[in-house]
Amino acid sequence: MNPNELRTLYHGYIDCLNSRNLDQLGEFVDADVEYNGTRVSLAGYQDMLKRDFEAIPDLYFNITLLCSEPPLIASRLDFNCTPSSTLFGIAVNGIRVQFSENVFYQFHSRRISRVWSVIDEAAIARQVKEARL
C-alpha cells in the first residue's frame, strides 16, 4: 500500500466513526488491536468508542494533520464538543471544549492493529477551570 492508499483507508475509518457505524468497525480495526500498549480487541475498541459517544453526544473527529508512511499513519485530530458529564476525570458538565489528539496507527493487512494516542487532557482541564471563573 502506498501513502495515498493508506490515507484513503484511514479516511474511511474516520468516516465510520463520524457516522456512528460501529458495526462496520471490523472493516478497519484488527480483531487483536492494541491501544496504548494494552490488547483491547475489536470488541473492547467498540466499547471504548460507545462510551466516548455516550460521554460526548456531539463528538466529531476532525483530521487536521496526516502523515502517512505505511504501515504507519499519524493523525492530529481536533475536537470541538460538549462532554455531558465527566471526561478523563474532569467534571466538564456541558461546557464546550476544544482539544487535540495526536495519534499513531500501525496497520496490518489493511486494518489498524496498534494505536498510540496522546490526548491533550490538560487543555480540557484549563478550559473548564476558565469557564468556572
Place this chain on the structure above:
Amino acid sequence: MNPNELRTLYHGYIDCLNSRNLDQLGEFVDADVEYNGTRVSLAGYQDMLKRDFEAIPDLYFNITLLCSEPPLIASRLDFNCTPSSTLFGIAVNGIRVQFSENVFYQFHSRRISRVWSVIDEAAIARQVKEARL
C-alpha cells in the same frame, strides 16, 4: 527531500537536543518557528528547551515511532526522567516518571517551521499521585 532524508535530518535535531548543543539549534529550527499555534521564534524555542533542561536535569529524547512524509514528520518520544521540582504545574519533586509526547513537525527549507505537540501530562500526574500513596 524523500522520507529517509527527512528522517536523517530529524535524527540530527534530536541528537542536537540530547547533546545539549543549543547553539547548533538554528541548523534545524527556522527563525520564525511556531509551536502549538504561537510564533515563538528560534530564540524562544531555545529558551523553552533551556527551561526544560533546567527543570529535568536527566531529560533525554528517545524516539520510539517515526512517520515521515515530507514536509511532515510525526514522532513519538518516550521520556524516563526525574523532574527536580514542578513540571506542567505538577509538583514532581524528584519522582521518576515515564511519559510520552506525540508530536508533528513541518519542515521548510530543511528546518522545522511548525510544531504541534501533545504531551501526556495526565500520565505524570497519575505517577506522582501513586508514588505519594
